[in-house]
Amino acid sequence: MIINLQKVIKFFLxxxxxxxxxxKKISAEMILDVPFYDADSMxxxxxxxxxxxxxxxxxNLLSKVGYTYxxxxxxxxxxxxxxxELKYIKSAKFGQKLKIITEITEYEPALYIKYDIFxxxxxxxxxxxxxxxxxxxxxxGESIYSAPKKFVEKLEExx
Numbered sequence: 001m002i003i004n005l006q007k008v009i010k011f012f013l014x015x016x017x018x019x020x021x022x023x024k025k026i027s028a029e030m031i032l033d034v035p036f037y038d039a040d041s042m043x044x045x046x047x048x049x050x051x052x053x054x055x056x057x058x059x060n061l062l063s064k065v066g067y068t069y070x071x072x073x074x075x076x077x078x079x080x081x082x083x084x085e086l087k088y089i090k091s092a093k094f095g096q097k098l099k100i101i102t103e104i105t106e107y108e109p110a111l112y113i114k115y116d117i118f119x120x121x122x123x124x125x126x127x128x129x130x131x132x133x134x135x136x137x138x139x140x141g142e143s144i145y146s147a148p149k150k151f152v153e154k155l156e157e158x159x
Contacts, residue, residue, distance in 0.1 A: 027101060027103035033096075050088070050117070051084070061113070077136065081132070083131065084131045097120035101117075103115075
């Protein structure tokens with residue numbers, strides 16, 4: 001079996017550099033005002049709405065990177081969520097301003113994003129999560145085990 005070392009290096013080097021923290025963090029912050037319709041009669045945010053907040057923050061991060069879900073669709077790929085890990089620390093409440101920090105921790109062979117939600121005034125951490133998304137061919141649904149070239153370029157520019 002002959003292994004093309006240049007192809008191996010080209011495939012793994014960006015992920016290795018990213019993983020070994022030689023690249024800058026790829027992260028974004030946003031502020032979200034908890035709306036009335038996300039809270040119950042006690043003004044507490046319903047637990048399912050946190051997943052919506054993660055999606056809003058993830059879209060914000062991808063927009064800042066310069067590679068949105070629309071770009072993915074135009075390239076014929078998708079990144080569906082495969083796993084999520086959620087940790088509720090303290091309830092958010094109606095009217096509260098939340099600071100949401102998202103960070104891409106890996107992008108190959110899958111997209112891993114870490115999320116932290118804080119009370120914007122006090123800095124108290126309320127929630128944390130991780131998600132893993134798999135790159136797939138939008139037409140066939142088959143997994144693609146490397147990030148699209150345009151996405152990698154945008155990540156490197158942003159970092």
